[in-house]
Amino acid sequence: MVVVGELGVGVSVMGWFLAPHITKLMEIARECAASKCMLYGDSTEMLQKLADDLYDIKWHLDPDSTDFVNDQGKLDRLWRLKDDVHRVEEILDLFQLEIHDIETTGNYITRNKKRLHGKKVELSRQLVKVLKNLDETRDRARELRHGAGPSMSPKAETGQHTMRDKRSFFGYQDEYAQLVSMLWPQQNGHKLVKVDAKARRVIAIVGHAGMGKTELARQVFRDAKGKFDLCIWVHAYGKNKELDLLKEIWRSADRPVGDMNVSSLQKKMENLLASKRCLLVLDDVWNHELATNEEEREQASLALESIMSFAQGGSRIVMTTRAKICSVTFKAAASIILNGIKPKEMTLLLNHTAKLRTDGTIDNDDKKIQQLVNKQVSKMKGSPLAAVEIGHELRKQTTVDKRCDILHNVEHHLDTVLQAHLFTYRHLLPRLQRCFEFCSIFPYNWRFEAEKLTKMWIAHGFVEEDAQQEGRSMEDVATDYFHSLVDRSLFQEEGGEPAGGNGTTYVIHEQVHWMIRMASTKNCISISGTAVRSIPPTVRHLSVTSSSLDQLKAYPKIIVLSNMRTLLVLQSNHGDDDDDDSTSSTPLISTVDRVLQLTRVYSNCSRA
Structure with missing residues (x-):
């Protein structure tokens, strides 16, 4: 078959x-x-x-x-x-x-x-x-x-102007200090520490959607005024060719583009940048997924080589991107990784956005709200965008009950964050989408091992049939898939160290994990806890904790199990599940028409 x-x-x-x-x-x-x-x-x-x-x-x-x-x-x-x-x-x-x-x-x-x-x-x-x-x-x-008329808005353009002043910029103080130390001289006591004019000419700010990359770049861009002869902010999304990026840089410098080619733009740029120390910020750089070879992928980076050859020594390029691969493509000499701000900083940002009272004038209602904020802020996973979104929602409400309702159901009020992550997912090639959405059946904070996961992908046919071209094995191609997801910052090596080495385990940021669960609800389902969850008849990959196996008995096999390829049984954490005997899953095997993998692992061990 x-x-x-x-x-x-x-x-x-x-x-x-x-x-x-x-x-x-x-x-x-x-x-x-x-x-x-x-x-x-x-x-x-x-x-x-x-x-x-x-x-x-x-x-x-x-x-x-x-x-x-x-x-x-x-x-x-x-x-x-x-x-x-x-x-x-x-x-x-x-x-x-x-x-x-x-x-x-x-x-x-x-x-x-x-x-x-x-x-x-x-x-x-x-x-x-x-x-x-x-x-x-x-x-x-x-x-x-x-052809058909557009029915989907293009990605919103980001700008250099920030709504926050220095006093309302919470978190990433160390990252800010690290970045500016590579851009302009810093005062260290009575000594002025100069910047090496030739070193670290391109600096990347890397992080997931909503992690505050653009806001950090905005703060630095604002403070750079007067320290560079020329500062240019460029919205770089979709500018994957040398000509496209040069045109966008020229337009962002408030110059008319007109009908110019690469050569004419380079001459204009040379005249503009000659003898000037320049700061160029490229915001929202994305990988050129359509590129079929390395030369095509690096097209846009040629524009930066022109810029740096024309500008005076000490000029700098700062780029923000969700994908680590972009920092490699644009030859960034240094990368600043943003993994989220601390809970205290999240609370300050949320309070500031919502205009919540935290001083000596607060009453009992204010205290109630603040206690809830302190309790629920961890659910935002260090995302400044999440804190701002919840803050705006709270600000709209006029009653304590409505504000409490928002804070009790934080996950239901993060649509902007979800859409930002979905944009990343939809930007992936289809083969990477299928592989990544399969990972949604594993629990949050699961520690993935590349070899085991890629074998599952191969078993399910996620790896292309022509993958063995040029003498490459299916395993080699599947490993390339995995590292492509790592390069796009969708997997992070546990502990935050650079990827590589034997026995390495990887995790998916919880908000990204939440996003792929939302994106794959028809195909991939994870059941845990006591809450009853509906299971669509299209489900193909299902994971269930041993304490939740009884939920499956409520569904006829022809509805739930007829299309399944994977049944992953996870032993519940001790204390949450009195029955740690895997024989409870045995009756399920006989009701499944085909099971490629039946696995029993401990969810508190988090290793597969």
């Missing part, structure tokens, strides 16, 4: 990553149509129509076209195709499973004829529904080929 790997659609894929998967689904649809043991009514004709519709969708995707990459409307429709095609895969998967079961057991001849008839009818009913939805899918694919 062929099991098709899960489909994902990326928003930046050269040659349409979907096309080969659709080709595979067409083949499976025709194979199922040729089978005689699971057809009912017009199933043969419907399966043939399914294959034909898939062919039309593939044709509209146009694998040779990449003009969609900068069209946000097309990118939005491409993203929505993921779920549409996934439903096709699900129905074909069910057909394959039943055909395989009947052919190997002979049930279609000897027994269970009533059950078999019922399944045929149910599959035919689902097939009719899929075909109906596929008509809309074909329309979306047609819009991708022929």
Whole structure:
């Protein structure tokens, strides 16, 4: 039996990553149509129509076209195709499973004829529904080929101006001091410590979404006025080519761009920067995911080489980015990693944003709010953006009860933070999306080992079928996938040291982990604690703590377990679970049609 790997659609894929998967689904649809043991009514004709519709969708995707990459409307429709095609895969998967079961057991001849008839009818009913939805899918694919108006806003542009003054900038004082020490001379007692004009010309500020990279850069940019001859702030998102970045730098210097090429821009830049000590801030730098080779990926960095060759010694470039790989691409000599501010600083920032009273004039209601703030601030995981977002929500409320409600349910009021992390996820290539969303079934703060995790990816078909080109093994390619996620700051080496070495374990920041759980709710579910959680019929990868196994008994196997590939059983922490005997999971094995992996580990050991 062929099991098709899960489909994902990326928003930046050269040659349409979907096309080969659709080709595979067409083949499976025709194979199922040729089978005689699971057809009912017009199933043969419907399966043939399914294959034909898939062919039309593939044709509209146009694998040779990449003009969609900068069209946000097309990118939005491409993203929505993921779920549409996934439903096709699900129905074909069910057909394959039943055909395989009947052919190997002979049930279609000897027994269970009533059950078999019922399944045929149910599959035919689902097939009719899929075909109906596929008509809309074909329309979306047609819009991708022929154009459609934008339905998704481009990423908001960041600016140099900050709403916070020096007194309201909380946290990262050490990081601020480290950064400015590399930019301009510092007074150390009666001695002025000069800056090496040639060293550390490019400095990267690296951190997850919402960690305060832009705000730190803004504070430094503001304080740099008068210390450099020229300060330029550039919103660098999407500027992946030398010409694009040069134009954006020129525009940000309040100069008209017009119709200029690289050569003419370089001459203009040379005249502008000659004999000037310059500070250039590139905010929100992203990896060029469409690049097919290193030379193409480094295109934008050529613009920086021009800038630094024209500017006077002592000029500096500061870049903010979510991905460590960008600091390498732009040849940063130093990186400042932001992992979040301390709880006390988070509290100060939240209080300042919400304008909460903390002085001697506070009453009992103020004390109640402040106690809740102190208790709940840890749930924001050191993210300044989270503190600001909750602060703004509190500021809108006029009653104590409403403010308390927000603080009791912090996770439900962090939509801006969630969307920022989702933007990172959607920027990934599809193969990395599938691998990363699989990690959502593991508990928060799980310690991942690259070798074990990549073997799971291979077993589930997440690694490309043509991965063994040029003599490379599937294991090598899967390891590259993992390190690509590390390079994009989605995995962090435990302890914060540089990645590498044997026996290294990695963790996912809790807010990022929360985001991929939100992004993968149809495919990946993690169940723990006593709260009953709904399980969608599409779930493929499920983890459950031993104390929560009883929750699965409430769901019929045909709804919950028919599509599962993974069942991960985690032993609950001692004290939370009186039953540490894994035999409680044994009845589940017999109700699962296929399980690639059944694992029993201790959640408090956090190692897999």
